[in-house]
Amino acid sequence: NAGVMQNPRHLVRRRGQEARLRCSPVKGHSHVYWYRQLPEEGLKFMVYLQKENIIDESGMPKERFSAEFPKEGPSILRIQQVVRGDSAAYFCASSPGQGDEQFFGPGTRLTVL
Amino acid sequence: AQSVTQPDIHITVSEGASLELRCNYSYGATPYLFWYVQSPGQGLQLLLKYFSGDTLVQGIKGFEAEFKRSQSSFNLRKPSVHWSDAAEYFCAVAPGGYNKLIFGAGTRLAVHP
Numbered sequence: 001n002a003g004v005m006q007n008p009r010h011l012v013r014r015r016g017q018e019a020r021l022r023c024s025p026v027k028g029h030s031h032v033y034w035y036r037q038l039p040e041e042g043l044k045f046m047v048y049l050q051k052e053n054i055i056d057e058s059g060m061p062k063e064r065f066s067a068e069f070p071k072e073g074p075s076i077l078r079i080q081q082v083v084r085g086d087s088a089a090y091f092c093a094s095s096p097g098q099g100d101e102q103f104f105g106p107g108t109r110l111t112v113l
Numbered sequence: 114a115q116s117v118t119q120p121d122i123h124i125t126v127s128e129g130a131s132l133e134l135r136c137n138y139s140y141g142a143t144p145y146l147f148w149y150v151q152s153p154g155q156g157l158q159l160l161l162k163y164f165s166g167d168t169l170v171q172g173i174k175g176f177e178a179e180f181k182r183s184q185s186s187f188n189l190r191k192p193s194v195h196w197s198d199a200a201e202y203f204c205a206v207a208p209g210g211y212n213k214l215i216f217g218a219g220t221r222l223a224v225h226p
Contacts (some may be wrong), residue, residue, distance in 0.1 A: 042203055042216035056212060091156060104156040
């Protein structure tokens with residue numbers, strides 16, 4: 001069984017460009033979570049989504065960041081007009097339902113030049 | 114606000130020695146508690162979790178953790194460390210359920226032969 005898949009694994013962007021990070025949850029999981037890990041820090045919660053709904057976005061920066069989890073296809077974390085401070089590892093996790101164990105993907109490492 | 118503190122940033126032990134990684138949390142009630150391990154360039158793997166009941170929890174890879182309500186602690190232990198245990202360890206809490214995880218900053222474990 002495939003676990004959580006994230007792509008790309010590494011992404012390099014120049015300042016001002018857009019970054020799109022994709023997350024395919026475990027088959028059958030309808031809940032997705034995004035976390036960000038800055039260098040030398042722990043993971044910080046960003047957003048929690050179910051299919052077509054944002055449940056909790058309390059950790060998302062107010063500007064430039066957006067997330068979606070459409071009815072079909074992967075969840076997307078979108079960062080517009082990236083800045084150097086966005087350089088981090090972005091992890092996605094999924095669970096079958098609310099209150100269930102979260103399974104983590106390998107992460108996408110974003111580098112902003 | 115809920116928070117997790119891992120006082121030790123780096124720990125070095127000899128192979129075969131015992132290990133204890135400290136974790137303290139701040140939360141009004143008893144949260145769900147977790148320990149995750151992250152190998153370099155990888156995602157997070159769940160070692161063990163505590164929801165309720167027996168305060169000594171057994172996990173994978175020979176790890177265990179003890180919940181102490183009076184000390185707001187959830188320390189991770191292993192009686193004999195193997196070289197393959199070298200990794201970064203994160204303690205996390207899920208306040209009010211399991212909708213999002215709050216992570217500590219992590220403890221990096223090095224194992225000497």
